[in-house]
Amino acid sequence: MFEMPSGAEIQSIISTLRAGAGYFIPEIYLSALFMVLIILDLVLGHRKNRILASATIVGLLGSLFFVFQQHAIPDAEIFFGMYALDRFGIFFKYFFVLSGILSVVISMEDEELNRQESGIGEYYALIVAMVIGMMLMASSTDLAMMFLAMELVGLSAYVLTGYLKRQPRSSEAALKYLIYGAVSSGMLLYGFSLIYGMTAQTNITKISMELSSHGYDPLVMIFASLLVLAGLGYKMGAVPFHFWSPDVYEGAPTPVTAYLSVGSKAAGFAMLMRFFFVAVPHGKAGVEDMLNIDWLAILMIISAASMIYGNVVAIWQKNVKRLLAYSSIAHAGYLLLGIITMDKIGTQATLVYLSAYLLMNIGAFYVIVLISNKIGSENLEDYKGLGKKMPLAGAALTVFLVSLVGLPPTFGFIGKLMIFTALIGKGDLYMWLALIGIMTSVISLYYYMLIPLNMFLRESDRQDQQDVKLGMWSQVVTTVLMVATLYLGLFFQPIAEFAKYSASMFGAVLN
């Protein structure tokens, strides 16, 4: 029976919450921003899209200030072990805020989105809600909290995906996303419940202690790990949990696609790292189960499968967004490479790779939006001859794609370099994974280059003169993103240092 807590207990709960709130300022601030945006949407009349977008950007920029202040606070668990404030979380807070800002920047450009008769409404508020959800995902240390955070991200994302109400493909995408999401949430929850059943704990640190001190049934553990992986794999878009992503990426408004491919994927990775590094015992003697496979082996298979499947299937894509969807499956595989090394360099590499992925993927989608505004299409065929008409967009897109392949001197190369650095010298198995990674990135060159190929090497067969001149603002944003991708490819030290600092959070559990 549930007992009513006594007055003193309530007092202590309140004081703990109050103390915890001091560690929770960015999240509180963003929640306030979320509400302000909804109110603004109601108060403002027509032609409010620009104002809302600007308010969102300013608001999100403001949150960076509060995140920055958290550097001074030592790592701590708050709210009865539900939530953590640590440098790993801070890294992702920056990451999500930046991805939110960049998505808003893309959204401002997207004419398809801004032409909506029903107005942009709570679109920007939902983006902010997703930022909050992703922050919670990255910092939760409790199974219940993790699940709630993931649902917050998921629910916001479903609505955003279906935001183009008059577009059947958008609604279809939202429905598919929702159904897959519901199934995977269920699996995740089932996995969590099994773990809770084994340990009677929900805090991941305590789960780890419980598991290593009392032992566990390996069959149940592997089953639970698989279920949790299924739930997270769906967020990360890794094989075999990727089936939603091509359709959703194609159907969703392009800014949302960009946001999902970067933000929500990164949140999945953040949670995966925190959960598996901390909660699941590993690397210790006697934890191998009776089937003689452990979750690391599963992750290796998922990683290899994602790299191969994503890169190979992308070759036949005719739609640019779909092509990038498959490429994002492949990138989930590369990111997993960094995680399976189970050491600090690998974690650092994953974080650097994510940063690179943020920049280059958002950049690519930004240019795709610009192009689709002008030609009204995302088909590879329609990109023919565009390079001549839109040299800046073409050059920038080429830089982003080359960065996605991982060629120097781009940031994407640094990501790949760090990942492979982490893999080499760890043993033959890791060497094979590195080889798969290397081989598949050669394959990826082929399909990524299909886009510049159409833009620059082929002539347009359209007769009509299109007005393809980019606005000043678009040109500036494109140039900034392109230069940043190149600059960070040559001078990546600050980001790599910050990633290392963040990865050091796992000092106790990783080598």
Added chain:
Amino acid sequence: MLSLIVFLPIIAGLIILAVPASQKQIIRIVSLLAAIAQGVIAVLIWRHYDPTMAGIVAAPGGSPFGSFQLIERIPWISLNLGSFGPMTIEYFIGVDGISITMVILTALISIIGVLSSWTIQKQVKGYFILFNLLSTAMMGCFVALDFFLFYVFWELMLLPMYFLIGIWGGPNREYAAIKFFLYTLFGSVFMLLVMIGLYFSVVDPMTGNHTFSLVAMADQANYVKGSILGPDSTTWRYIAFIVLFVGFAIKVPMFPFHTWLPDAHVEAPTPISVILAGVLLKLGTYGMMRINFPLFPEVYQAGLYIIGVFGAINIIYGAFCALAQQDLKKMVAYSSISHMGYVLLGLAAANSEGMLGALYQMFNHGTITAMLFLLVGVIYDRAHTRAIDKFGGLASYMPVYFGVVMIAWFASLGLPGLSGFISEAFVFVGAFSAPITRPIAIVSVLGIVFGAAYLLWSLQRMFLGKRKPDAAYELESDGHGHEHIHFHDWNGKLDLDARELTMLVPLAIIVIALGIYPMPVMGMLTTSINKLVQVLAPVAMSAVK
């Protein structure tokens, strides 16, 4: 000064970026000025270069930079990787005998390339930006002494080349461009893994940190025991050597990795063919001399015979293929494969003569092939065809052209008195004197015969005899008993015009001069080559161990 020669083209590229696309002449002139400035610096470097300093590797107890010259060394990136210690990447450039030859060649070919690009009319701005980017990347590769820096330059070449072939190329350019890109990337991504492995295996003797410095990597004493590519890790060292070798061999291109080259050459516009054959192919063999062999000398010694056999295959197979070609440009492309085989053969000899011949052959092949491709371009501009059978009797109508063709063709087949002869002679002297390569050398000599065959046969079919009935030009009589020929759609000068002469005459002079007196180039590289042979020798290996 070295940085300047590397980055001048990129500066020119940035200037061009600001010039409106309609100002074609300004764009061309800016590029030309940059290339000429590069040339001037190259000459200054050449004058300044001290040929008694060897380079290659740091002498024990000497300067950690070795006896390289014009060194520039700036810390670039320093990352703390926890248990692996700090990861340091340096901007570290310098030249020794091996690289200075290539630097001079690159500067020379760049000027020729810009001049040859004068006739490009399509998207001039984009063309020259990419051209300058390519130029910087090539030059950077030859002076980089930090593996990471080398790798960045190496990969930087791919994208401009892809577009230069893909946009300005012939009808089948898409296929050729992506084939080039995929082949070379395939080679270089594996190089990336080796690079990382080497990093973890080598420490800088001065700082005790891991390093990407090629100078440190060239000294076997700097390898850590027990590391992945350390002295006791034989299997991985063999794998790493093979991986690197394949990566560079694709660039050379060595049989069986050569199939991208004929495609790329046939589709590429003339200036890009010149750059490709003149400089890019040399990067493959340069990489072997700078990285592949000195870093894994014991594997190199074990693989001499195989390298030599591949060299011989290249020589003979390339010559046979050239013999079968109807397309003049394809014939020249296959002749490149054949001639790069001599370089491989010289490298397999593992003695000073062979190595010297190989490096000198790289330089000579650069100048001779540049001439060959320019000459193909000249006739293609006029006739819009390169089919050897569509000509005949050209010698009497285009005497100047024929004269230059004679020099280039005979230099290519190794006529004494022209530069190609000396390098091939050195290669064969080296290969004959090394017991391992002697039988290979005997077989390879056949290559010279076949080389003479395809060159002379094409010369005969195109220039001698009479106009063929289906030739690409018409005969016109001027009524005074003189006959002229007329190409369709060609209003320029029939014989070589001033621009073409400006490109061809200096090259011809170099080819002749270096054939008579090779010391200006050879003198620079002997000390370094001797040092390289010493580093690669089995004796030196055991002494280090």
